[in-house]
Amino acid sequence: MKRVRKAIFPVGGLGTRFLPATKAMPKEMLPVVDKPLIQYAVEEASAAGIEDFIFVTGRGKSAIEDHFDYSHELQQTLVERNKTKELESIANLLPVPGQVVYLRQQEPLGLGHAVWCARRLVEDEPVAVLLADDLIKSDTPCLKQMVEAYERTGGNIVAVMDVPREHTNRYGVLRPGRDDGRLVEVMGLVEKPKPADAPSTACVIGRYILQPEIFRELDRQETGAGNEIQLTDAMARLIGRQPFHGLRFEGRRFDCGDKAGFIEANIAFALAHPDIGPQAEDILRRFGRELKPAGAAA
Ligand code: G1P
Numbered sequence: 001m002k003r004v005r006k007a008i009f010p011v012g013g014l015g016t017r018f019l020p021a022t023k024a025m026p027k028e029m030l031p032v033v034d035k036p037l038i039q040y041a042v043e044e045a046s047a048a049g050i051e052d053f054i055f056v057t058g059r060g061k062s063a064i065e066d067h068f069d070y071s072h073e074l075q076q077t078l079v080e081r082n083k084t085k086e087l088e089s090i091a092n093l094l095p096v097p098g099q100v101v102y103l104r105q106q107e108p109l110g111l112g113h114a115v116w117c118a119r120r121l122v123e124d125e126p127v128a129v130l131l132a133d134d135l136i137k138s139d140t141p142c143l144k145q146m147v148e149a150y151e152r153t154g155g156n157i158v159a160v161m162d163v164p165r166e167h168t169n170r171y172g173v174l175r176p177g178r179d180d181g182r183l184v185e186v187m188g189l190v191e192k193p194k195p196a197d198a199p200s201t202a203c204v205i206g207r208y209i210l211q212p213e214i215f216r217e218l219d220r221q222e223t224g225a226g227n228e229i230q231l232t233d234a235m236a237r238l239i240g241r242q243p244f245h246g247l248r249f250e251g252r253r254f255d256c257g258d259k260a261g262f263i264e265a266n267i268a269f270a271l272a273h274p275d276i277g278p279q280a281e282d283i284l285r286r287f288g289r290e291l292k293p294a295g296a297a298a
Contacts, residue, residue, distance in 0.1 A: 131206025138251025155243025
């Protein structure tokens with residue numbers, strides 16, 4: 001079985017849900033406390049043993065490249081001012097030269113298309129895909145949990161979480177087979193079904209380990225839900241030909257593609273932050289006292 005060494009980060013999306021914040025800044029650079037979303041995803045991949053980082057970007061995303069690059073001026077200034085802690089905070093951002101590739105998705109044709117754009121860099125190896133919008137707070141990084149599962153099952157693995165039935169139209173949804181509560185056999189996948197049509201409430205969260213055959217399926221460039229080239233549809237065609245599992249990961253997932261989810265993530269990460277945790281707690285308590293009880297008249 002080939003080890004998972006490569007990861008794709010689709011970061012070409014426009015981030016319209018966060019306008020005007022994302023007019024001139026990539027949504028992946030939105031900070032949760034003091035780190036941009038994309039850095040959480042890259043650190044998670046790195047902790048899972050990923051060695052090659054492939055960013056599928058688009059116009060207006062150069063801040064992401066700058067973030068993972070050496071900033072001579074900043075570095076120099078911090079050294080001169082003896083800002084050791086600040087220096088440390090940026091020291092780990094530098095990938096080994098040659099480990100990172102940026103390529104452009106020229107047209108926003110969907111997640112499947114973004115992943116397909118990386119096909120020539122992945123070649124015949126398994127590959128991880130991480131969507132930075134899905135931020136996961138856990139003891140063991142989510143992708144690491146998936147790699148460990150992959151070492152037992154092989155094939156394809158998606159991160160899975162149960163959601164309220166009325167939300168199935170936001171996700172790829174599993175038709176589950178054998179299920180031991182943690183590892184679920186995937187018998188089918190549907191992208192964004194209406195709640196009444198959803199085969200279950202077990203949904204795909206933005207972490208994938210995929211076999212290179214996915215690219216042959218994506219080669220078809222067929223459009224699906226929302227008239228986009230869907231990764232879910234390509235994955236569905238691998239079922240039955242290769243092992244395919246969902247992993248109910250340990251951890252809490254925040255939907256940072258959504259304003260409320262993004263605020264929730266900031267609160268959770270602030271509370272757990274070594275510098276500002278106690279302050280964040282005080283702030284929340286104060287707000288709590290000011291809030292009217294749920295359901296009270298305005
Ligand atoms: C994408 C995928 C969907 C998956 C979701 C997880 O949707 O298409 O299958 O469940 O990510 O966040 P998007 O959120 O880009 O609409």
